[in-house]
Amino acid sequence: MLRVKKRKSLMRTKEDVVFDTCTIIFMILLSVIMLYPFLNQVALSFNAATDSVKGGIHLWPREFTWRNYEYVFTQASIIQAIFVSVARTVVGTGIGLLCTAMVAYAIAQEKFVLKKSVTIIFIMTMYFNGGLIPTFLLMRDLHLIGTFWVYIIPGLISAFNLIIMRSFIEGLPKSLFEQARIDGAGDFRVFFQIVLPLSLPVLATVALFVAVGQWNQWFDVFLYNSSNENLTTLQYELMKILQNTATSNGDWNTAQANGEHAVQAVTPKSIQATMTIVASLPIICVYPFLQKYFVKGMTLGAVK
DSSP states (O other): HHHHHHHHSSSHHHHHHHHHHHHHHHHHHHHHHHHHHHHHHHHTTTBBBHHHHOOOOSSSOSSSSSSHHHHHTTTHHHHHHHHHHHHHHHHHHHHHHHHHHHHHHTTOOOTTTTTTHHHHHHHHTTTOOOOOHHHHHHHTTTTTTTTTGGGGSSSOOOOHHHHHHHHHHTSHHHHHHHHHHHOOOOOOIIIIIIIHHHHHHHHHHHHHHHHHHHHHHHHHHHHHHHTTTGGHHHHHHHHHHHHHHHHOHHHHHHHHHHHGGGGGGHHHHHHHHHHHHHHHHHHHHHHHHHHHHHHHHHHHOOOO
């Protein structure tokens, strides 16, 4: 009798099959809706520019070409800008994450006398800033203009990320810290050997925020290093390419005047699609690795 009941319980009813089928179809449609804009940009970037003007490009290029990517990567300083962007993202994320975690650990301590005052000062920076001109003058007086460190030092600690880390650290068991101090561990040892391993989930989350912000930043390049081609970033160079393509006659007018070379032309629309792929592809490639650290950090951060 028990075996018969178990078999009946394991048998799926028609309602279950219908529900699962509808759920799968709905999730597939939702995934297509979410992925379509990106896939459409991929198709436009690999399609001939003059053919893209006709419209009708959805998920697959109608006239495949590498011309759009050749145009982007043959521009002057684009390779150097990629190296600068990668270096800025790696260095800025690493140093910013370490400094933010150390400050968050300090203000998370109950024995810290100025805990509330320091927290309020950091929160105020989320609502007020010194203004564009005073900030520029400060960077000039600090001799950061024309250097790589102007990308790193001003945004070293974000108040939003600091609050997230502080809240996570405050939720860690206090008994771990007390036991470590009883065993003779100092604050640095507690921070590096206890807090950081247990904080991997929030570290991975904040690292993603900081990395995306550093990678997408271009306005500070425009303010401080626009005249130094060796320190311009990929986003700034792509912005200049788009402006030059939109404002100049370039290959598009040449193609209009000479029909047989129209396939080789580029348009602002095709270059914009190509730049979208070039700028977003590194972050898309990095995200799965950070997602792995989310799961790993949750395992290491578990307290039995």
